[in-house]
Amino acid sequence: MNSIEVKNLSKVFGNFISVNNISFEVKEGEVFGFLGSNGAGKSTTIKMLCGILEPTSGDALVGGYSIATQPDEVKKNIGYMSQKFSLYNDLTVNENINFFGGVYGLENKLLKDRKKWVLEISGLEGREDTLTSSLSVGFKQRLALGCAVIHEPKIIFLDEPTGGVDPISRRKFWDLITDLSDKGTTVFVTTHYLDEAEFCGRIILIDAGILIAAGSPKELKKEYIKNKVIQLDCSDIYKAAEILEKENITDSISIFGNSLHLTMKEQIRSLNELEDDEIKIITDLLSNDNDLKIYHISEISPSLEDVFLYLVEKKTADEE
Amino acid sequence: MKNKILSITKKEFLQISRDKRTLMIIFILPVALLILFGYAITLDVNSINMGVYDKDNTEASRDFINSFSGSSYFKIVTYVDNDEDVNKLLDDGIVQCVVVIPDKFSADIARKEDVNIQFLIDGLDANTASIILNYVNAATRSYSAEITKEVLAVKGIKQYVPIDLEPQFWYNKDLDTTQYFLPGLIAMLLIIIAVILTSISLVREKELGTIEQIRVSPVTSFELIIGKIIPYLIISLVIAYSILLMGKVLFDVTVKGSHLFLFLGTMSYLLASLSMGVLISTFADSQQVAFQMSQLISQLPTVILSGFVFPIESMPFPIQIVSNFIPAKYFIILLRDILIKGVSPEVYGTQILYLLGFAVVFIFLAARRIRKENTV
Structure with missing residues (x-):
């Protein structure tokens, strides 16, 4: 069954098309990743799906309710948490939980039970009277999640929930997300971190308001990265990129930290099935330059980041 | 609905109680302004500085001058003996009026002739000038009446004044x-405080992003507004009282009418x-903007158009119509x-x-x- 059904959804601000006619479905209990660069229209889409922004055209059913005509019903059935961890810093942990519980109409026994649960998942038992401002980011994040799902919604929207959080807290947070999903909650999450997107059952990619790809991480990699991806560590990656670009043997060259990811052209592969040879071609090319030292070169399995960069570059190239 | 509104109100009270500094400003500012304005704003004209050019310099002329210096309205600052000095006194603003007594003052009175x-x-200040004129008229008239009475008494006639006002x-x-x-002062102070408090409190939530969390919840915009207004209503009622x-203690203004009303x-x-x-908070994006808008929109019209200082009846007709859109007008009445x-x-x-x-x-x-826009 589908938790969310988006049909030809668009949002226009003046002359600017923020979301351009996108359609997709999210299944019940699924962790659904919504990826795109800054300004791609992620937040606008999430705001429309939460019922706080009217779509210009199109509609979506969230938990069975139309976002265009029944936004109030939508709000009762969803939880929402953003990058800002919208807690009140001048209130204590306990007061924050009470407030959000009250806003969702929880009372007495139910509120008490849910408060216990929130404290448990955020690891704040015994710190109920601490001011929220003095909590570390990781705790705030888990408390914000707890407050956002205090009313046990069937669907939760997470808008870049792990921004500015350390890796260990991020891991803990994703464990909580997985737990919620296992219990049947649909999780709709946007993120910048493409490694996080690997946790998602299915993802969609949008760029400049247009949906450019959809599928499971595995499917996407298989569909879009048919060629070999080679990782190259060397003394000067910019120079190496410059040299290789001239040779017309790569589809794309992207910089990942201190190394290069080279997506090779298909022709090279068809010329010679031996994978070592591609590495050899590159090594030979780069060895012409005496200053350049290769530290490491090997074929890697493509990441979602490769897929994403490939698609965005391809789209830009197509437009030109 | 009740539960949601109460949650917001309770949260707001907690936040206000944590912010001791703001709380102090909320209570001290209006009282300080009341004292300041209460003593500063007055149109009463007291102790008018007066200069005297007595060309006559007789007992009668000194007697006439004493009738001024004896009242609390006039204060004789200086005596001069030529016309240039008279001009100088007024030019330099040392006095607000000068009385010039002609040299035949006492002689003319004795001969029962008209004296000018x-x-x-x-x-310069038309209002003060006309008040001074009234005082001067009254003082001169009562001095004249005294003389008339004496003259008639000498002739054995009792003075008859047909109409006594x-x-x-x-x-x-x-x-x-x-x-x-x-x-008017109370109305101005209350509107400034009330408008600033609510607009800032809402815009702060906008800045922090907490408003977004409320907007995605089932709380309606009406519930949000009411929940936000209740705590500030209680606080500003306390300030009002x-x-x-303070008005009673400092300026002796008591409640003469109905306490309930x-x-x-x-x-x-x-x-x-x-x-x-x-x-206002739905138009402002930052606390500074909210503060400035609040001040401009609440204070200025209240001072100028509400009838606080300038009577609405004397305004041109179009401005009288505009004054109907100023809430303070009705409260001042x-x-x-x-x-x-x-x-x-x-x-x-x-009202x-x-x-x-x-x-x-x-x-x-x-x-x-x-509700409609992505504003607050």
Whole structure:
């Protein structure tokens, strides 16, 4: 069954098309990743799906309710948490939980039970009277999640929930997300971190308001990265990129930290099935330059980041 | 619905109680302003600085001068003996008026001839000048009356005055302008405080992003507004009554009319002001902008157009129409009726309805803006 059904959804601000006619479905209990660069229209889409922004055209059913005509019903059935961890810093942990519980109409026994649960998942038992401002980011994040799902919604929207959080807290947070999903909650999450997107059952990619790809991480990699991806560590990656670009043997060259990811052209592969040879071609090319030292070169399995960069570059190239 | 509103109100109270510094400003500022304005704003003209050029210099002329210096309104600052000095006194602003007594003053009086006395009055401040003129007229007339009485007495005739005017000022017997200004002052202080408090509190949530969390919840924009207004209504009611108490202690302004209607009127005015603050918050994106907009929109029209300082009846007709859109106008009428006149509620009851009308319109507009657009 589908938790969310988006049909030809668009949002226009003046002359600017923020979301351009996108359609997709999210299944019940699924962790659904919504990826795109800054300004791609992620937040606008999430705001429309939460019922706080009217779509210009199109509609979506969230938990069975139309976002265009029944936004109030939508709000009762969803939880929402953003990058800002919208807690009140001048209130204590306990007061924050009470407030959000009250806003969702929880009372007495139910509120008490849910408060216990929130404290448990955020690891704040015994710190109920601490001011929220003095909590570390990781705790705030888990408390914000707890407050956002205090009313046990069937669907939760997470808008870049792990921004500015350390890796260990991020891991803990994703464990909580997985737990919620296992219990049947649909999780709709946007993120910048493409490694996080690997946790998602299915993802969609949008760029400049247009949906450019959809599928499971595995499917996407298989569909879009048919060629070999080679990782190259060397003394000067910019120079190496410059040299290789001239040779017309790569589809794309992207910089990942201190190394290069080279997506090779298909022709090279068809010329010679031996994978070592591609590495050899590159090594030979780069060895012409005496200053350049290769530290490491090997074929890697493509990441979602490769897929994403490939698609965005391809789209830009197509437009030109 | 009740539960949600209460949650917001409770949260707001907790936040206010944590912010001790703001809380102190909230209470101290209006009281300080009341004292400052209460003593500063007055149109009463007391101790007029007067210069004297006595060309006659006789017992009669000194007697005439004494009739001025004897009253509390005039203060004789200096005597001069030539015309240039008279000009200089007025040019330099040392005195506000100069009396010039002609050299044949006592002789003319003795011969029962008409005497012309010259008064030179600084007309720069038209209001003060006309008040000085009235005082001078009254003082001269009573001095003349004394002489007439003496002359008639000598002839054995009893003076007969056919019509004797005995004016009585109602409501504000001593024509104390502070009494007149205080209601306006209360209205101005309350609207500034109320508008700033609500608009800042809402815009702060906008800045922090917490408003987003409320907007995705089932709380309606109406519930949000009411939940936000209640705590500030209670706080500003406390402020209103502390201002009234200060007014009684410092300026002797007591409640002469109905306490119940004073409470209802104040509450309606505060509701209108607080909801105006909510409406402003839907237009402002930062606390600074909210603060400036609040001040501009609440203070300026209240001072100029509400009848606080300038009587609405003397304004040009188009501006009189504009003044109808200033909530303070209705509250000032109500306060003057209750505090100064002490008349019965039938006279001013409708003012409360007007004020509630403002509150309803502002809340409706604000709720619509919050709901429709991605504003607050």
